[in-house]
Amino acid sequence: MTTSPKMPFIMGAVLKNIEVRGSTMGSRKEFADMIKFVNENNLKPVVSRSVSGLDNLEGIDGLFEDMKAGKQFGKLVIEVAKDGDVRAKL
Amino acid sequence: MTDKFTSNHRDLFLRQHLYPGTTFGVPLLADGTGIVASTGSSPSAKKWQGKRVVLNPGNGWKDNPEGPESPNGYSILGGTKMNPLGTLGETVTIDAGELEEAPSHLSSVESAALPLTGLTAWRATMTKSGNAKPGHNILVTGIGGGVAIMALLFAVAAGANVYVSSGSQEKIDRAKSMGAKGGVNYKEKGWEKKLVELLPKERKQLDAIIDGAGGDVVEKGMKLLKVCPCPPYIANPR
Numbered sequence: 059m060t061t062s063p064k065m066p067f068i069m070g071a072v073l074k075n076i077e078v079r080g081s082t083m084g085s086r087k088e089f090a091d092m093i094k095f096v097n098e099n100n101l102k103p104v105v106s107r108s109v110s111g112l113d114n115l116e117g118i119d120g121l122f123e124d125m126k127a128g129k130q131f132g133k134l135v136i137e138v139a140k141d142g143d144v145r146a147k148l
Numbered sequence: 149m150t151d152k153f154t155s156n157h158r159d160l161f162l163r164q165h166l167y168p169g170t171t172f173g174v175p176l177l178a179d180g181t182g183i184v185a186s187t188g189s190s191p192s193a194k195k196w197q198g199k200r201v202v203l204n205p206g207n208g209w210k211d212n213p214e215g216p217e218s219p220n221g222y223s224i225l226g227g228t229k230m231n232p233l234g235t236l237g238e239t240v241t242i243d244a245g246e247l248e249e250a251p252s253h254l255s256s257v258e259s260a261a262l263p264l265t266g267l268t269a270w271r272a273t274m275t276k277s278g279n280a281k282p283g284h285n286i287l288v289t290g291i292g293g294g295v296a297i298m299a300l301l302f303a304v305a306a307g308a309n310v311y312v313s314s315g316s317q318e319k320i321d322r323a324k325s326m327g328a329k330g331g332v333n334y335k336e337k338g339w340e341k342k343l344v345e346l347l348p349k350e351r352k353q354l355d356a357i358i359d360g361a362g363g364d365v366v367e368k369g370m371k372l373l374k375v376c377p378c379p380p381y382i383a384n385p386r
Contacts (some may be wrong), residue, residue, distance in 0.1 A: 065362035071370040078366065083222060084271035086246070087211035089204045089263070092270035093248045096262065099305040100253055103261040104297050104326075112238065125157060128315075131292045131322055133261035136177075138238055 104132030112138050157226065157293070158264075170227060172214070175234030178205040178225040181250050181259035185239065193244040200256070204246040207231060213275060224264075229248040233380040269298035272358055274306065279355040282307035285347055287372070289359040290330065299358045300328060311343060311354075340368055 065079060084092070095101070107124065109117030114136075121134040159176050180203045187193040205225050208218030216222035226234035233240060250259040272295070273280050280286065280303045288299045291312035304327035305312045312323040312331040320331035330346035332339040344352055353374040359365045 060164060065366060066364070067366050068370070071170055071293040071366050074370050074373070076366065076370050076373055081275050081276045082268065083206050083209070083224065083264075084267040084275070085203055085209040085211050085213075085216070088271050088275060089267050090248060091274075092266050093251065093262075095201070095270070095274075095302065095305070096250045096266065099252070101301045102254060103258055103266065103294070105261050108257050109386075112236070113240075122159070128292070131319055132297055133265065133294045135257045135260050136236070137257060 105135055106130035106132040107136035108137055110137045112136070153371055158224070166361070169229045171229040174227055174229065174232060175236045175240075177234055179203075179260055179263045180225075180235030180240060184247075187244065190244075196244055196247055198245075200250040200259070200261050201247040202250045202259050203235065204248070205243060205267060205269040207246070223360075244246065247384070254255075255386040265294035265298050269295045269302055269358075273299045273302045277356040277358060280306040280308050281382045282349065283309070284311045284355040285351055285353065285356045287313065287324075287354050287369075288328075289313045289334070289341070289357065289365065290361050291323045292316065292327070293360060295360055296358070297323075297326075300326060303358075309348060310354075311346060311350075313339065313343075340371055343372060 065078075071078075107121065107130065109121060111117065118136055121136070124130045124134055149152070158178065159349055181201065184196040184199050184201055187197050197229045201224070206222050207222060207225075209216035213216065221230075221359070223231040225231050226236070233242060250256070253261075254262070273286075286303045286308045288303070288310060289312070290294050290296050291300060291314045300312060300323055309329045310321060310327065312328045313334045314320050314323070314331065315333060315335045317333060320328075320333065322329055330343075332343045336342070347353070352370045354369070355374055357365065357369045357373065359369075
């Protein structure tokens with residue numbers, strides 16, 4: 059959507075009372091509501107793949123390649139520090 | 149604050165200068181999770197010390213259901229001149245009011261995957277579609293993308309019958325394992341008819357379509373959506 063700017067809204071849709079509602083991002087309140095719902099329903103976002111290291115340029119580039127090719131199912135994550143390493147790092 | 153970050157389609161577009169306001173000097177990426185390493189001296193900031201948090205991925209929008217209140221509009225974190233912050237780095241300094249505690253049942257990698265797509269899918273599915281409720285039929289197109297997957301999870305948890313479309317059977321199968329009632333391959337001719345066959349006998353129309361691709365979705369979707377009182381099609385740019 060962000061890159062294909064046109065989406066024809068045809069007369070037939072008008073006659074059928076179709077509504078198109080644009081939506082992008084959300085408010086601070088919706089962010090809090092979303093996190094609450096995720097907690098209450100034990101929901102887990104799907105991670106397609108993660109790579110480690112901020113200086114792992116090849117790995118990070120690979121994530122972008124996944125996206126470009128539409129290969130991913132879920133999110134692509136860059137780990138800067140492994141869980142448990144974090145405190146040692148600070 | 150340090151730790152884990154996720155890339156969004158937005159970042160793919162930013163890297164190609166296809167996004168408004170792309171600039172050097174601001175770290176890429178809007179999603180982040182990590183442990184608060186140090187805080188300011190106010191009690192409201194201090195309470196976050198040592199907590200694992202997720203970051204609200206943008207600024208300028210408090211709680212107006214219509215849209216951002218800020219006269220300068222909404223600004224997303226990462227890679228543009230509109231916002232000085234981005235999460236691709238070891239640390240980020242951010243207002244304590246933009247934090248939420250990371251859900252304890254999620255790993256840090258999962259938490260990093262949540263903010264932007266979670267927020268976008270939440271507003272589109274729960275606030276704007278008005279149809280994420282038991283017995284209603286929702287189609288989420290392009291399953292596999294981050295927003296689409298979160299829209300699927302939210303709508304299923306809210307009790308709706310969720311259907312998906314994808315160009316890949318594998319992705320459709322994954323979606324079914326996550327609670328989708330069924331799915332169709334949009335590369336196959338006549339997928340709209342196949343979708344109608346999948347819908348429950350007692351409700352052969354869609355109540356809403358959550359879509360992030362545009363194109364001919366109005367033309368195709370209008371044949372599937374219910375007529376009145378209010379059949380929304382949600383466009384949800386990444």
